[in-house]
Amino acid sequence: MSRPQAQRRVTIRDVAAAAGVSTAAVSLALNNRAGVSEATRARILATAEKMGWTPNTAAQSLSIHETHTVGLVLARPAHLLGREPFYMEFIAGLEKTLSAQHYSLLLRLVDDVAEEIEVHRQWWQGRRVDGALLVDLQVDDPRIEALSQIGLSAVAVGHPSLAGPFPAVWTDDAQAVTEAVRYLAALGHRRIARVGGPTALGHSAIRAAAFTATAEELGLPDATTVAADFSGDDGSRATRSLLAAKVRPTAIIYDNDIMAVAGLAVAAEMGVQVPQQLSLLAWDDSQLCELVRPKLSAMSHDVFAFGELAGQRLFEVIRSGATASAPAAAPVLVPRGSTAPPGPER
Numbered sequence: 001m002s003r004p005q006a007q008r009r010v011t012i013r014d015v016a017a018a019a020g021v022s023t024a025a026v027s028l029a030l031n032n033r034a035g036v037s038e039a040t041r042a043r044i045l046a047t048a049e050k051m052g053w054t055p056n057t058a059a060q061s062l063s064i065h066e067t068h069t070v071g072l073v074l075a076r077p078a079h080l081l082g083r084e085p086f087y088m089e090f091i092a093g094l095e096k097t098l099s100a101q102h103y104s105l106l107l108r109l110v111d112d113v114a115e116e117i118e119v120h121r122q123w124w125q126g127r128r129v130d131g132a133l134l135v136d137l138q139v140d141d142p143r144i145e146a147l148s149q150i151g152l153s154a155v156a157v158g159h160p161s162l163a164g165p166f167p168a169v170w171t172d173d174a175q176a177v178t179e180a181v182r183y184l185a186a187l188g189h190r191r192i193a194r195v196g197g198p199t200a201l202g203h204s205a206i207r208a209a210a211f212t213a214t215a216e217e218l219g220l221p222d223a224t225t226v227a228a229d230f231s232g233d234d235g236s237r238a239t240r241s242l243l244a245a246k247v248r249p250t251a252i253i254y255d256n257d258i259m260a261v262a263g264l265a266v267a268a269e270m271g272v273q274v275p276q277q278l279s280l281l282a283w284d285d286s287q288l289c290e291l292v293r294p295k296l297s298a299m300s301h302d303v304f305a306f307g308e309l310a311g312q313r314l315f316e317v318i319r320s321g322a323t324a325s326a327p328a329a330a331p332v333l334v335p336r337g338s339t340a341p342p343g344p345e346r
Contacts, residue, residue, distance in 0.1 A: 010053045019047040070098065070314060071106045071123050071132035073116045078109050080231055085257060085286035086303055093307025094133070101315060103130075113138070117146045124152050131155075131318045133310055137162040137202040153321075155314045160325045162202040167317065168325040169310045173203050174210035176299045176331040177253070180281055181214040181223075183333055184251045188341045189279060191222040193249035195238040195259050199227050207255065222247060228259055235259025239266040243278075250342040251279040257288045260296050264338065275340035285334055294337030301331040 012026045019026065021036075021044060028035040029044035030053075036044070072091070074081060081087055091105070098105055106129055110116050120143075123129045130153065134143055137158035144164035147154060156163035159170045184192050194211050197204040208225050215223030226241060228234035235258060242249055243266065254260035260282030264274060272278045274294060282289055285300030306328045316323035 010051045012053070015044065015048045015051060015053055018051060019044050067128060067130050068102060069104045069106050069129050070311075070318075071108070071120065071129040072135070073108045073110055073119050073132070075110050075112055075116050075136065081109065083232075083258065084230065085288060086284045089286070089303035090307040090310075093304035093309075094311045095307075096304075097308050097311030097315070113142055117143055120147055120152060121150060124150055131314050133157055133314060134163075134166065138200050139202050139205050141202070153314075153317045155310055155317060155323070157310055158202055159206060163325070167313060167323045169306070169313055169328060170325075171301055171306065171328050172330045173206045176283075176301075177207045177210040178214045179331075179333055180253050180299055181211060181218070181220075183335075184253070184279060184281065184339065185218050185220065187251075187279065187339065189251040190220055190342075191247065191249045192220055192251045192253065193223070193242050194225045194253045195228050195235060195242075195255060195263065196225050197228065197230050197255045204255065211253070222249065224249065228255075230256050230259060232258050232262040235262035236266050239263040240270070243267065243270050243272055250277070251281070251339070253281045254283060256284045257282045257286045257296070257298065260298075261288050261292055264292055264296065273343075275338050276343045279339040279342070281339055283331075289336070297336045297339040298334050299331040300334045302329060305329065 012023050012030070016023045016026045021040060025036050025040065026044055029041040030048060074087070095105060106123070108119050110119060120132060123132070132152060132154045134147070134154050135157045137156055139162070141162060144166065148165050154166050156166040156168045157170070158168060159173070160168040181192060192215065194208070196208055199205065199208070211225060212223060224242070226238040228238045235254065238259070239252065239262065242252060252263060254263060260280055263280055267274050267278055267280070274280055280296060282296045282298040284303065285298035289296035289298045309326060309328055313323045313326060
């Protein structure tokens with residue numbers, strides 16, 4: 001049998017011929033540049049879409065020095081990343097923005113921040129990316145100075161106070177923590193604990209400060225924070241230590257959904273009824289929170305939209321060299337079956 005003939009790729013010459021314009025006019029229209037009327041631009045775009053034209057990103061990279069790629073480096077263990085709903089949703093939202101711009105994501109997992117800085121340097125010097133997102137910002141983050149010096153086009157995913165010269169996208173962690181503590185206090189809880197993320201992370205520090213300040217304002221005497229690493233194992237460890245204490249909390253706030261689910265299992269293991277004897281509230285609401293029984297109350301925010309916003313701001317930096325910092329929608333309290341007024345002491 002003869003080999004079937006491969007379908008020929010559609011070129012801008014094909015689009016130009018079909019639209020009855022020059023190839024220069026097609027190039028201007030497809031790259032959204034001045035030089036053609038809006039009516040002609042619309043006709044060219046409609047023709048290109050009908051013919052199934054897609055950009056030759058390799059040719060564009062050679063002609064305008066763009067890679068059509070953005071970078072994301074995560075200092076997270078690979079086995080934990082696959083279990084964490086937050087980053088899966090965030091990357092999905094980011095990918096939606098990238099695909100609309102015919103861009104790709106270059107993802108790299110590293111062991112620490114020092115290795116992350118070196119990866120970004122290699123990418124930027126080798127023209128492998130047009131820009132990058134910086135995530136998991138730390139207090140006095142060494143990446144900020146190091147990467148601003150090389151001229152990296154980047155957006156920081158974190159509070160502006162942590163981002164240095166980089167534009168930031170962030171959620172109001174302090175406001176959300178305050179709302180969570182006030183909600184539990186309104187239910188009647190006086191002993192509220194928090195299982196937080198690593199203390200070096202900027203958003204963990206912001207949440208911890210807001211938790212302590214709100215507890216003091218409300219006159220809650222036993223507000224305790226235990227640091228963990230966002231994993232289920234560490235969430236379990238932290239929960240056991242809190243429930244084994246001489247004076248145990250009647251409510252616990254967790255810095256992510258995985259640790260909250262693990263905490264719910266520990267409560268069952270130790271014979272502590274939820275929510276009759278212990279209320280649990282998760283951060284980063286996800287499907288996990290609704291699959292367990294009782295369903296977990298959570299501070300819910302649209303992580304997919306958060307990823308979209310980060311990508312949009314990064315494209316503004318890549319295209320124009322600057323963009324304004326922008327807050328994402330604030331997390332919203334979603335009460336479910338894991339929170340209730342505290343029951344009688346046993």
